[in-house]
Amino acid sequence: MPHVLPFLLTDHIALVTGASRGLGLEIALGLARAGAHILVNCRDAGRTGEVAARIVEEGGSAEALPFDVGDEDAGNRAFDDIGRRFGRLDIFVHNVGMRLRAPLDRISTVDFNHMLAVDLTAAFTLTKRAGALMVANGYGRIVFVTSISGTLGGRNDAAYIAAKAGLTGLMRAFACEFGAAGVTCNAIAPGPFATESNADISAERLERVRQRVALGRRGDPAEIAGPAVFLASQAASYVNGHVLTVDGGYSVTS
Ligand SMILES: NC(=O)c1ccc[n+]([C@@H]2O[C@H](COP(=O)([O-])OP(=O)(O)OC[C@H]3O[C@@H](n4cnc5c(N)ncnc54)[C@H](OP(=O)(O)O)[C@@H]3O)[C@@H](O)[C@H]2O)c1
Known part of the structure; x- marks a missing residue:
């Protein structure tokens, strides 16, 4: 039995972007x-420090690595730093995503x-560096x-939808680029989550969501x-190029 505890991530170095709140x-x-x-x-150095301190208080291991994922130079400096200090990166979770809900004419x-730069191009530039390590x-x-x-x-969401669809394609491309070297690339596609970014949801919209989520x-x-x-662990060793939908059944409800 080669992996007795396939979900264990001891000795793994993991970078999580957008990790100060919500899903990240x-x-x-x-x-x-x-x-x-x-x-x-x-982007907020204070918040990265607070989250790292919380993890350490819980008995874990963490440190702050603040930078703006849309700033290519800052991203390159961060990866230079990771390479110098650790010589490797085992897990890269790219979670940052901004949204612009507006009708097309606005x-x-x-x-x-700008949406594509933050939600898609940043994934390209950062993952090239992560993948190389x-x-x-x-x-x-x-x-x-x-x-x-x-x-x-969907309506009133064109830039976000285009960026996320592009991100899915990019994930599949990286799965093929890196797979032969033992590096997998997958995606999590969340449905409606009760994060701060959705705190202003109207009662009517909330009810519609509840009706649709199985x-x-x-x-x-x-x-x-x-x-x-799961996707970051040995347990997913033969999962590559996959989109894991995590939506409570929203997208399978007719
Ligand atoms: N919440 C949902 O229901 C839902 C559903 C489907 C998909 N998603 C996706 O899940 C991801 C997380 O969503 P969320 O609702 O948890 O988001 P969120 O609450 O808006 O959190 C975003 C995180 O990213 C950071 N961030 C934003 N812009 C950044 C940048 N340019 N560089 C570095 N960090 C940046 C934020 O901190 P700072 O602002 O301090 O930098 C924060 O830590 C996104 O990709 C979103 O599209 C969410």
């Missing part, structure tokens, strides 16, 4: 509880391009946080951790 925070906590050393990213080309080490787990919107479509409720952010740990 829960993914970071989940990976830390499985034993990984977490590099906690978001989404300018500048807005559209992993390929050199012959092992790695890359996980993108996409969205069911990337496959379903489980009859929005996801608790902590429910993203299990799927993330």
